[in-house]
Amino acid sequence: MRSATILPYIKNGPPADIRELARAHRGVERRRAGGALLLIAPTLVLLAASFLIPILMMLSRGVSEREVPAAWPRTTEALRAWDGEGLPSSQAFEALAEEIPASREAGTLSAAANRLNYDVAGYRSLVTNTARALPLPAGEPARQGLVRLDARWGEPETWATLKAAAGPLTGFYLLAAVDRRPGAEGIERVPAERAVFVGVFARTFEISAAVTLLCLLLGYPLAYLLASAQPRTANWLMILVLLPFWTSVLVRSTAWAVLLQTNGVINESLQWLNLISEPLRLIYNRTGVLVAMTHVLLPFLVLPLYGVMRGVPADLTRAALSLGATPLQAFARIYLPQTLPGVSAGALLVFVLALGYYVTPALVGGAGDQMISAFIAFYTNQSLNWGMAAALSIVLLAATLALMALYARLSGVRELTGR
Amino acid sequence: MKRPFETPVGRAARYAYWGLCAGIFAFLVAPVLAIIPLSFNSTAFLSYPLSGVSTRWYADILASGDWLAALRNSLIVAVATTLIATPLGVAAALGLTRLSGVLRASLLGVIAAPIVAPVVVVAIAVYFLYAPLGLTDSYLGLILAHTVLAVPFVVIAVGAALQGFDLSLMRAGASLGAAPHTVYLRVVLPIIGPGVFAGAVFAFMTSFDEIVVTMFLAGPERKTLPLRMFEGVRDQVSPTITAVATLLILTSVVLLSAVELLRRRGEKLNG
Numbered sequence: 001m002r003s004a005t006i007l008p009y010i011k012n013g014p015p016a017d018i019r020e021l022a023r024a025h026r027g028v029e030r031r032r033a034g035g036a037l038l039l040i041a042p043t044l045v046l047l048a049a050s051f052l053i054p055i056l057m058m059l060s061r062g063v064s065e066r067e068v069p070a071a072w073p074r075t076t077e078a079l080r081a082w083d084g085e086g087l088p089s090s091q092a093f094e095a096l097a098e099e100i101p102a103s104r105e106a107g108t109l110s111a112a113a114n115r116l117n118y119d120v121a122g123y124r125s126l127v128t129n130t131a132r133a134l135p136l137p138a139g140e141p142a143r144q145g146l147v148r149l150d151a152r153w154g155e156p157e158t159w160a161t162l163k164a165a166a167g168p169l170t171g172f173y174l175l176a177a178v179d180r181r182p183g184a185e186g187i188e189r190v191p192a193e194r195a196v197f198v199g200v201f202a203r204t205f206e207i208s209a210a211v212t213l214l215c216l217l218l219g220y221p222l223a224y225l226l227a228s229a230q231p232r233t234a235n236w237l238m239i240l241v242l243l244p245f246w247t248s249v250l251v252r253s254t255a256w257a258v259l260l261q262t263n264g265v266i267n268e269s270l271q272w273l274n275l276i277s278e279p280l281r282l283i284y285n286r287t288g289v290l291v292a293m294t295h296v297l298l299p300f301l302v303l304p305l306y307g308v309m310r311g312v313p314a315d316l317t318r319a320a321l322s323l324g325a326t327p328l329q330a331f332a333r334i335y336l337p338q339t340l341p342g343v344s345a346g347a348l349l350v351f352v353l354a355l356g357y358y359v360t361p362a363l364v365g366g367a368g369d370q371m372i373s374a375f376i377a378f379y380t381n382q383s384l385n386w387g388m389a390a391a392l393s394i395v396l397l398a399a400t401l402a403l404m405a406l407y408a409r410l411s412g413v414r415e416l417t418g419r
Numbered sequence: 420m421k422r423p424f425e426t427p428v429g430r431a432a433r434y435a436y437w438g439l440c441a442g443i444f445a446f447l448v449a450p451v452l453a454i455i456p457l458s459f460n461s462t463a464f465l466s467y468p469l470s471g472v473s474t475r476w477y478a479d480i481l482a483s484g485d486w487l488a489a490l491r492n493s494l495i496v497a498v499a500t501t502l503i504a505t506p507l508g509v510a511a512a513l514g515l516t517r518l519s520g521v522l523r524a525s526l527l528g529v530i531a532a533p534i535v536a537p538v539v540v541v542a543i544a545v546y547f548l549y550a551p552l553g554l555t556d557s558y559l560g561l562i563l564a565h566t567v568l569a570v571p572f573v574v575i576a577v578g579a580a581l582q583g584f585d586l587s588l589m590r591a592g593a594s595l596g597a598a599p600h601t602v603y604l605r606v607v608l609p610i611i612g613p614g615v616f617a618g619a620v621f622a623f624m625t626s627f628d629e630i631v632v633t634m635f636l637a638g639p640e641r642k643t644l645p646l647r648m649f650e651g652v653r654d655q656v657s658p659t660i661t662a663v664a665t666l667l668i669l670t671s672v673v674l675l676s677a678v679e680l681l682r683r684r685g686e687k688l689n690g
Contacts, residue, residue, distance in 0.1 A: 033518060035514075036518050039517075040510070042510060050564060050566070055541070057544070057547065057548060058543060222444070243448055247668050247671055248628035250667075251668055253652075254652050254660060259453060269467070295447065356540070373538075373539035380546065381635070386547065396540060397537065
């Protein structure tokens with residue numbers, strides 16, 4: 001009986017009306033998805049225009065040369081055609097001799113001179129002095145004239161540096177971001193007195209790790225209290241976590257700057273209690289940064305951990321206790337393992353957020369406590385070395401993305417965005 | 420609660436644990452609360468005991484064109500950001516609920532990215548793009564940049580409200596003859612209303628508190644309250660700054676308490 005009804009389908013496929021129904025269903029589904037995308041589209045357009053594309057454009061600065069090609073386009077062209085052996089053609093010399101004064105008029109000279117100076121100290125003055133002496137007297141060949149102005153124009157190393165700076169692509173900034181530079185025999189370390197970034201990255205990771213650890217130490221007992229309290233009590237206690245969470249990072253950092261000052265509340269109270277005789281130095285050093293950042297980031301650990309702990313059944317721990325485990329054993333072998341997803345998610349979140357911190361170290365840290373973001377800001381605002389700022393951003397963003405990918409693995413993307 | 424089987428050691432451990440938690444709660448809350456009375460100190464000392472109570476630092480803010488201009492800029496940018504980010508976020512959240520699987524997860528990931536991206540990276544990226552376009556030192560530039568940072572919070576808040584939402588209600592509305600926009604206005608919106616309100620508040624607070632992107636984009640004419648305050652703290656913490664901080668704390672507490680109250684009421688209504 002059953003085979004009799006199925007057989008025609010096997011022979012001829014489903015009848016036309018079922019196929020039509022399926023097609024109609026797929027159409028409805030497609031329209032549904034299309035409508036959904038239409039609703040999301042405006043947000044995506046905004047994100048693309050004001051987040052994704054700007055970031056990609058900025059990152060591209062970290063791997064491309066802009067200053068020299070912008071200032072001296074014809075020289076750039078001649079140098080890109082040159083094979084890099086010995087000295088370039090006289091065309092390159094002529095182009096440079098004409099374009100240096102022209103770029104001075106156009107205001108692009110100093111950026112190019114600075115770019116060359118990142119590579120070899122002293123090239124800024126080489127270029128600016130040459131610019132002042134140009135143009136050459138009529139009839140003097142460019143090669144002869146430039147070498148007469150400065151002998152360095154007759155050295156292959158000068159032109160090799162210039163060719164490297166002519167781009168279009170460069171590993172110069174990325175190498176500099178890890179204290180390396182292209183040398184005669186491959187990649188070499190920069191001299192010790194110019195090596196800063198590896199140290200800054202190490203410091204950034206160090207501070208983030210310390211803050212994460214402190215948040216775990218303070219956050220775990222707190223989350224446990226919230227999860228094990230009666231719902232009414234937990235609701236009230238939650239306000240104590242949410243109040244600082246709602247207050248802006250700037251305000252909380254400011255509050256710490258006020259409290260930790262030499263004549264601030266904490267020092268005055270400790271002196272009043274006769275616990276110390278001299279004010280402690282609590283601000284503009286690592287102590288201040290760790291205290292303030294732990295305070296700012298603690299709720300980011302407590303909230304996800306609380307969520308996980310609330311889902312841990314209490315009877316398993318009780319069973320362990322009734323079977324003779326000590327409270328410590330029951331905690332370490334039964335309870336703790338069940339909360340590890342919350343621990344890892346919260347700790348990763350705190351660590352990632354800490355990596356990019358800028359405002360708090362700027363307000364309560366000293367010169368030796370500034371994290372990588374401060375250097376990115378410095379190269380953007382003060383030193384105007386945008387290639388360097390971009391290269392440092394690439395490293396920071398790569399670390400962030402790798403950790404977030406790990407986070408998404410651990411907790412699932414839904415939890416990443418769900419509250 | 421009765422604890423008939425508790426040993427003396429166990430009781431001591433419990434009290435020690437409670438003491439520890441009280442200390443951690445104090446660490447969380449005290450700094451925020453301690454700054455408020457200091458703003459009412461009658462002298463310029465930022466320590467206790469207060470020498471007397473006065474509102475002179477608040478009068479300072481009102482008398483200073485600088486602070487008032489910053490407040491005005493902050494309000495203009497934050498209100499505009501809220502007005503743009505809220506509808507965008509609501510639409511995106513409604514769209515996301517209709518999707519599923521990898522597409523939904525990846526779109527959500529993209530939309531939430533501004534929350535975890537290092538804010539300095541976002542700031543300089545936008546700055547490099549806006550500077551040649553003349554969008555620095557302008558309201559438009561600030562509003563656009565803040566909206567990007569604010570939209571994810573709206574999407575998350577509305578998305579959370581939609582999680583408990585029964586999609587068959589929409590079909591019921593449609594089967595009773597309501598046009599799609601009528602269903603949205605009369606069925607969907609009233610139910611997710613608290614979520615939309617929460618999203619709008621988050622959007623406002625994101626912009627109103629934002630400092631790093633503002634630091635790069637706002638020129639001398641468009642300084643916001645947090646930026647003005649940041650510069651002040653870097654220079655020297657004055658009592659006026661504690662007064663501004665107090666006002667900012669009050670703003671967040673009032674707005675976010677409203678959100679929390681609505682949320683809890685909603686939880687009760689849903690059982």
